[in-house]
Amino acid sequence: MSVFTAYSQEEVIDELKHRAPHAEIHLDDEIAAKHAANGKAESTIDGRILAYVAVGDKDDIRGVLKTAIKFHLPIVPQTADTSTVIGADGLNGGIILSLARMNKIVEVNEDDLLAVVEPGVINQDLDQAARQHGLFYAPDPASKPISSIGGNVSTNAGGLSGVKYGATKDSVLGLKVMLANGKEIKVGGRTTKQAFGYNLTQLFVGSEGTLGIITEITLRLFPIPIGKKIYGVAFFDNMAKLAEGVHALRISGLYPSMLEGLDGKTVQALDQYKQTHYAKSASSSMLIFMFDDAGETQLQISQKILQEQGAWKIQITDDPAQGEKLIQLRRDMLPAVFANGKYYIMEDMAVPSSKLAEMADYIVQVGDELQVNIYTAGHAGDGNLHPTLLWNDQPQAPANVIEATRRLFHKALDLGGTISGEHAVGMSKNQWNNEELGEDVDVLQHQIKTLFDPMNILNPKRKIN
Amino acid sequence: MSVFTAYSQEEVIDELKHRAPHAEIHLDDEIAAKHAANGKAESTIDGRILAYVAVGDKDDIRGVLKTAIKFHLPIVPQTADTSTVIGADGLNGGIILSLARMNKIVEVNEDDLLAVVEPGVINQDLDQAARQHGLFYAPDPASKPISSIGGNVSTNAGGLSGVKYGATKDSVLGLKVMLANGKEIKVGGRTTKQAFGYNLTQLFVGSEGTLGIITEITLRLFPIPIGKKIYGVAFFDNMAKLAEGVHALRISGLYPSMLEGLDGKTVQALDQYKQTHYAKSASSSMLIFMFDDAGETQLQISQKILQEQGAWKIQITDDPAQGEKLIQLRRDMLPAVFANGKYYIMEDMAVPSSKLAEMADYIVQVGDELQVNIYTAGHAGDGNLHPTLLWNDQPQAPANVIEATRRLFHKALDLGGTISGEHAVGMSKNQWNNEELGEDVDVLQHQIKTLFDPMNILNPKRKIN
Structure with a gap:
């Protein structure tokens, strides 16, 4: 004050x-x-x-x-x-x-395949409630056990299942929102098809609390597929080959529900963390994948595709216990990486799928040039990469880390991508509006903000400012 | 003038x-x-x-x-x-x-699973171009052979595949739009994940040409699934039983790609048109369904579900030629219905799935009470119904038809639905903004319109006015 x-x-x-x-x-x-x-x-x-x-x-x-x-x-x-x-x-x-105390699951409706929740509900709690009805909540950010639906909606959070089920936006049917003036409006509804008004629902999704306070969310739930779950890992000589494998799986018509890619340094970090020997070389890349509605065919075809794409080690299983062990590699990735520095920034960018390898290679190049310790993993099926930049001396990011981030952002934009795939903008990336969106859209965003929040009281200094 | x-x-x-x-x-x-x-x-x-x-x-x-x-x-x-x-x-x-002359397919990109098109491209032409690359364009309105992508995007058109692939909005990744002031902006992009700016892409989708002129559209394409196509029809005693069958199929985890429902009068009209004998009674309802990624399991389970739900005649086939005959019943529905009157209005409303039967029954009741000849069919899997109201004497809709429409709209809204599932608003339904959206959203829409088009030159008197 x-x-x-x-x-x-x-x-x-x-x-x-x-x-x-x-x-x-x-x-x-x-x-x-x-x-x-x-x-x-x-x-x-x-x-x-x-x-x-x-x-x-x-x-x-x-x-x-x-x-x-x-x-x-x-x-x-x-x-x-x-x-x-x-x-x-x-x-x-x-x-x-x-809004943490407003965490009621108002309704899980098996007839309409939807749930109505307050913003404070934790993602995983909703998913578990849905599963008691033979349904599930598809978006699964890595923060699933700790992040809330309100936050997921406000950031348009992504996650591991995005390659098949999309991001949070694709599961939001309707919202109640309290505007800055204290009036609560209802947008969207309980139907999947809707062609009446302007799509204000999607204007609020991902708006990071800058346009109104979300008070209630109606979400689509999916039936649990009848097929088996198939889990697998495959190792490639480098990220370019991994990207080709990812593309071959995506275009095959197999519809994987998870395609996670880990670069060579990350695999080495995993080896160190788990006392394993997966990394054949410094560029050994690992693909972790899953099908959530599969049969023998998917298992065989995916094996064949991965072999054709040059994967030198492939493990595929439909045994849930064994599968969980493979998925655990993905979960261990974060602690394995974080063990390599005292401080870190985990970045988030998405590029068109065809540019995945180029982006990954560029990250390695920038790390080498600027002497920054970078480990890259991400949702390869979405072209969504999370390079983690680590350092030791001081809590503040040093100059070479900041410069590396700037170069990575420019590259992602040059490749036709975005500098925020699923983590939103906040105060970390709001200075990039002009470069990501261009001046005219930047101005439009401010006009929309002013329309909804003329006194600029809602999460100011963020996202667009 | x-x-x-x-x-x-x-x-x-x-x-x-x-x-x-x-x-x-x-x-x-x-x-x-x-x-x-x-x-x-x-x-x-x-x-x-x-x-x-x-x-x-x-x-x-x-x-x-x-x-x-x-x-x-x-x-x-x-x-x-x-x-x-x-x-x-x-x-x-x-x-x-x-914009009909601007009908170039700019790009079909197999690597990025997307297409870039001008607004005048016909839906079916894009789909055919995509299929040459092992991909397809999912949204398939009944107008597929004649309607354009620009129009589909502007109305958020739905179609037969909505139950699995959503409406047009779910396939739009990015847009170029010329604003009223002549500036062209680019919103969205070439990635499926995007969490940077406000979602202006979805604000333009379904905005019916009132916010800007769409000049280029980037659309997601899907790989053709590896599974077989399975086609089927099933007959039920009435729409309530059909709705239960639809729900049972939806919640089964089978993921049908088409669930079309036809009411008793429509089946009778089909019988008359095709010299068949499907209608056991005046309320006999017909379900036409499809799986686009199925195997023997789906065939058997769906048969079992439909039997359990009381379907008294079921035909299922994985033979494409036989399947096409069953799908033809859906295509013949429109001419069969239109043969029963000189003039007609085909309406469009969507209700939560659990209200499908109640809505269908109410349509019959209104037809009886007001002596209006109504045939109802629709995308049952989406709760999306198209009652067709027919009359003979004059081109203008008579009073009882107008009154019937009003009652149906009120009912759809009372059931938590929308009076436009996939046909948009235009000048037919723009007087319903206050009732569908409420006063506060109605006002907000006008503020947004004024922001984008201060002189109100873009498709005025429509959608929101």
């Missing part, structure tokens, strides 16, 4: 207590202490928050919005606080509006 | 010729004559157009937009002119901006 404020923190807190009677309200010191316990430095990235308000219901949300408008305060919507792009950290003098 | 115009038609035409040098420009008389030859009454629904401009390139489009802004003229974008909701007919004193 500035020096010459027209109000005191106490006044704002009193107003919040009055207008949001069911909310739990905390001050910065408490939140900072909680964050410190979780290994986070501070409650904000730029100072002290004015208040952390964990709302209990929609009236509370409206109360927070009204208070923010009265005192001209920034609101940062937050659910599980797992953003990887500084999307939900508090802002100095602002209010964190936590 | 009004009496006290500030300009003459000649001035406007001169300006158009100057600013859109590659366009073919026609006056109302020529277009009216052409329309008359196609059985249409007039070139507009409310008078005479000022000009029909078939543009040859983007410069022409920009020229038409500049002209429209200068003279304050409405523009109606048009491609194949197959709208079923008066979405693309000319307006009095306005310009029809035909």
